[in-house]
Amino acid sequence: MARREDGRDWAYRVDPYGFERPEDFDYASYEAFFSRYLVVLTRRAIKWSKLLKGNNSIQKSLKVKRYIRKGIPNEHRALVWMIVSGAQTNMEQNPGYYHRLLEGEKNAKLLEAIKTDYYSPAMLGLKTDQEVLGELVKMKVPAVAELMERHGVMWTLVVSRWFICLFIDILPVETVLRIWDCLFYEGSKIIFRVALTLIKQNQAFILEATNFPDICDKFKQITKGTFVTECHSFMQKIFADPGSLSMATINKLRETCREKVLSQG
Numbered sequence: 001m002a003r004r005e006d007g008r009d010w011a012y013r014v015d016p017y018g019f020e021r022p023e024d025f026d027y028a029s030y031e032a033f034f035s036r037y038l039v040v041l042t043r044r045a046i047k048w049s050k051l052l053k054g055n056n057s058i059q060k061s062l063k064v065k066r067y068i069r070k071g072i073p074n075e076h077r078a079l080v081w082m083i084v085s086g087a088q089t090n091m092e093q094n095p096g097y098y099h100r101l102l103e104g105e106k107n108a109k110l111l112e113a114i115k116t117d118y119y120s121p122a123m124l125g126l127k128t129d130q131e132v133l134g135e136l137v138k139m140k141v142p143a144v145a146e147l148m149e150r151h152g153v154m155w156t157l158v159v160s161r162w163f164i165c166l167f168i169d170i171l172p173v174e175t176v177l178r179i180w181d182c183l184f185y186e187g188s189k190i191i192f193r194v195a196l197t198l199i200k201q202n203q204a205f206i207l208e209a210t211n212f213p214d215i216c217d218k219f220k221q222i223t224k225g226t227f228v229t230e231c232h233s234f235m236q237k238i239f240a241d242p243g244s245l246s247m248a249t250i251n252k253l254r255e256t257c258r259e260k261v262l263s264q265g
Contacts, residue, residue, distance in 0.1 A: 012027075013025075015173055017173055017177075019169075019173055029226070029229065030172075030229065033226075033229050033230060034174075037174070037230075037231070037232060040071070040232050041071070041073060041074075044067075044070060044071050044072075044073055045073040045075065045076075047067065048067065048072065048073050048076050051063075051064075051067060052076065052079075056079060056083075057083065058080065058083050058084065060084070060185075064084075064185075065185060065186070068080070068084070068181050068182060068185045069181075069182055069235065069239065070232075070235075071178050071181060071231075071232070071235070072181045077177070077181070080181075080184075081180070081181075081184050084184050084185045085184040085185075118163070118164065124258070124261060124262075126156075126160065126163055126164060127156065127261045128254055128257045128258045128261050129163055129188075129191075129192075129254070129257075130155040130156050130159060130160065130163065131155070131253075131257035131260060131261060132192065132250060132253045132254055132257050133155055133159060133192060133195055133196075134148075134155045135253050135257065136192060136196060136242075136245075136253070137196070137199060140196055140200065140242060140243065141196070141199050141200050141203055143203065143207055144199055144203055144206055144207065147206065147207060147209065147215065148215065151209075151211060151212050151215055152212065153212055153215050153216070157216060158215070158216055158219035159195060159219070162191070162194075162195055163191060166179070166180065166183070166191065167179055167194065170223050171223055171228050172228060172229050172231065174229075174231045175228055175229070175231040175234055175235075178231045178232075178234075178235050179194055179235075179238075182235070187247060188247075188250070189245055189246070189247050189250050190238070192242075192245060192250060193238040193239065193242050193245060194238050196238075196241065196242040196245075197234075197237050197238045197241045197242060198222050198223065198228075199222070200241050200242065201222075201227060201237065201241065202218070202222040205218060205221075205222065206218045206219070206222070
């Protein structure tokens with residue numbers, strides 16, 4: 001087994017998905033959590049096997065939505081993500097498209113959509129969604145919104161990586177995978193549900209902050225600990241704590257926030 005220079009087993013430092021664990025990773029707490037979570041995984045695997053029955057197709061339904069919210073077993077994730085995200089249908093309707101892209105074919109409309117959204121130098125989509133989160137916090141956790149405004153802390157300083165990375169390298173990997181299960185099925189409102197839950201659950205802790213750097217530090221700390229590690233209970237919270245949150249509400253806020261961002265140059 002490969003060893004690091006510090007003598008620790010490399011395999012022990014890498015999680016089952018290939019991500020290197022941080023230096024301060026709490027192995028004891030994780031193992032205690034996973035021994036409990038394994039029971040959930042086993043139960044969900046049995047239910048999913050019965051649902052799929054060896055088929056490579058899934059029809060969207062309330063039952064499937066409920067199953068996805070409770071977690072997709074690893075052995076079925078690749079298939080289910082492809083189907084519920086629409087990627088499988090797009091691939092079947094556009095055979096060979098990926099290889100044509102690799103060979104030089106460009107879809108200007110697609111490239112512009114990707115750039116405009118999050119990954120252009122202007123990051124218009126990212127800035128818009130951060131403004132949307134700010135508006136949602138005003139509605140659902142007003143005390144935190146007031147604290148941010150009083151100390152002049154812009155949302156981009158504390159949550160930009162949440163949106164850009166979709167919580168990878170921010171929350172524990174098991175929790176991230178559960179978030180992505182729902183993201184592929186229900187869309188981007190899941191990102192806002194996760195963000196609002198983190199803020200609402202830690203409202204009292206955040207409100208202890210007395211200055212700008214203290215607020216930034218609090219936001220780093222709320223992505224660690226038992227609450228975010230216990231992914232099954234965490235996912236239950238994201239659908240309960242923020243209350244009603246529809247895509248219609250988010251899209252309406254996106255329209256107004258996008259205009260605000262554009263007006264600011």
